[in-house]
Amino acid sequence: MQKLLPSHKPAHSSHMPEVSAEWAAAASNLLSNIRSSWTNCAVLTAASLPSAGEDREKIWDPSAMFSEDLWLENEKSCAVVHKSKRGRKRQELLAVALGVKVGVKGALLWQPLKLFAYSQITSLVRRAALTQNDNHFNYEKAHNFKVHTFRGPHWCEYCANFMWGLIAQGVRCSDCGLNVHKQCSKYVPNDCQPDLKRIKRVYCCDLTTLVKAHNTQRPMVVDSCIREIEARGLKSEGLYRVSGFTEHIEDVKMAFDRDGDKADISASIYPDINIIAGALKLYFRDLPIPVITYDTYSKFIEAAKISNPDERLEAIHEVLMLLPAAHYETLRYLMIHLKKVTLHEKENFMNAENLGIVFGPTLMRPPEDSTLATLNDMRYQKLIVQILIENEDVLF
Numbered sequence: 001m002q003k004l005l006p007s008h009k010p011a012h013s014s015h016m017p018e019v020s021a022e023w024a025a026a027a028s029n030l031l032s033n034i035r036s037s038w039t040n041c042a043v044l045t046a047a048s049l050p051s052a053g054e055d056r057e058k059i060w061d062p063s064a065m066f067s068e069d070l071w072l073e074n075e076k077s078c079a080v081v082h083k084s085k086r087g088r089k090r091q092e093l094l095a096v097a098l099g100v101k102v103g104v105k106g107a108l109l110w111q112p113l114k115l116f117a118y119s120q121i122t123s124l125v126r127r128a129a130l131t132q133n134d135n136h137f138n139y140e141k142a143h144n145f146k147v148h149t150f151r152g153p154h155w156c157e158y159c160a161n162f163m164w165g166l167i168a169q170g171v172r173c174s175d176c177g178l179n180v181h182k183q184c185s186k187y188v189p190n191d192c193q194p195d196l197k198r199i200k201r202v203y204c205c206d207l208t209t210l211v212k213a214h215n216t217q218r219p220m221v222v223d224s225c226i227r228e229i230e231a232r233g234l235k236s237e238g239l240y241r242v243s244g245f246t247e248h249i250e251d252v253k254m255a256f257d258r259d260g261d262k263a264d265i266s267a268s269i270y271p272d273i274n275i276i277a278g279a280l281k282l283y284f285r286d287l288p289i290p291v292i293t294y295d296t297y298s299k300f301i302e303a304a305k306i307s308n309p310d311e312r313l314e315a316i317h318e319v320l321m322l323l324p325a326a327h328y329e330t331l332r333y334l335m336i337h338l339k340k341v342t343l344h345e346k347e348n349f350m351n352a353e354n355l356g357i358v359f360g361p362t363l364m365r366p367p368e369d370s371t372l373a374t375l376n377d378m379r380y381q382k383l384i385v386q387i388l389i390e391n392e393d394v395l396f
Contacts, residue, residue, distance in 0.1 A: 139324070140324070141175075141277045143192040145178075149168055149174040156179065173192060175192055175194050175197060175209055199213045202283075203219060203221075204359065205288075208326040221285070222258050223333075228276050229280070234340060240358045240359070248270060249278040252270065291330055292364035293323060297321040300316065305380065316387060355379075363385060
């Protein structure tokens with residue numbers, strides 16, 4: 001076909017190379033398809049398409065069809081049609097999670113793996129909440145109220161009224177020392193900030209209480225032990241499976257109870273890394289509320305029983321979001337560490353399944369103290385931990 005003569009070019013074509021009639025026909029066909037897709041929008045309004053003749057010609061102008069501003073404007077118009085305000089918010093979060101910039105030319109949002117994308121979003125949100133202040137971790141904690149008999153006159157720290165009676169006048173939080181009426185205790189917010197003077201030990205202490213008392217993101221036992229193990233024990237054969245001497249493990253426990261984060265667990269004091277690994281496992285076993293809490297235990301077991309792998313993974317992710325913030329962060333940090341252990345499987349012979357056998361009963365226990373229930377759930381406990389290790393980058 002003959003090329004268009006310069007005299008036949010439209011006025012705006014001075015900024016374009018010469019084009020053939022065949023190309024123009026193809027472009028016209030493409031634009032027809034685009035416009036057709038617009039008109040098929042369910043709730044397309046008159047404002048979505050240009051009404052003025054000048055603007056309408058601009059749409060059909062081949063020189064303007066690849067204008068970045070025009071494409072972005074039309075893309076926003078369709079976004080209004082297809083997505084609610086909440087939907088746009090999710091798209092923006094999805095873009096952040098996937099590292100994509102919304103509205104940049106050539107950047108497309110595709111339908112990714114649902115679990116991966118939204119797990120990244122929720123992880124971003126939770127981590128933002130956990131690290132909103134580098135010097136203070138705002139984990140929510142309920143007060144640990146117990147009936148108390150006060151010596152001398154006392155006033156309720158919630159309603160500021162006098163507490164009457166000779167005995168059992170009110171309740172006191174054993175973690176922070178807050179004194180209130182028994183009735184007022186029902187309305188006190190979950191803002192307990194434990195006092196270190198009241199925390200007598202590290203082991204056997206509630207996980208959230210410990211991290212709030214020490215103002216740390218995770219229990220210092222977990223940080224110290226994992227740091228030591230990763231420094232000198234990742235290639236140790238049978239790591240976490242081989243037991244250290246019980247007496248030495250008890251020594252480590254007493255050192256943490258006595259010295260807190262200043263406890264010395266270096267190689268010069270405990271050359272056998274299995275002692276440090278045993279002390280870490282003992283900490284998890286001694287928790288009054290396991291890392292995987294009693295409230296979420298049955299939900300995790302039900303998720304493990306799902307046969308479809310993708311549905312099972314998504315169900316586990318949903319239950320993870322129900323964990324208290326301090327428990328979630330501790331579990332996340334531990335799974336990252338255990339994943340590193342599996343990377344040295346050739347030396348330590350500990351894969352995700354073996355670690356699941358070790359840590360399953362350690363991290364999760366049934367609410368009722370039933371030997372039969374524990375035996376029946378043991379394989380599911382192992383499977384849960386195995387899945388958490390293998391998919392830690394997706395689930396957390």
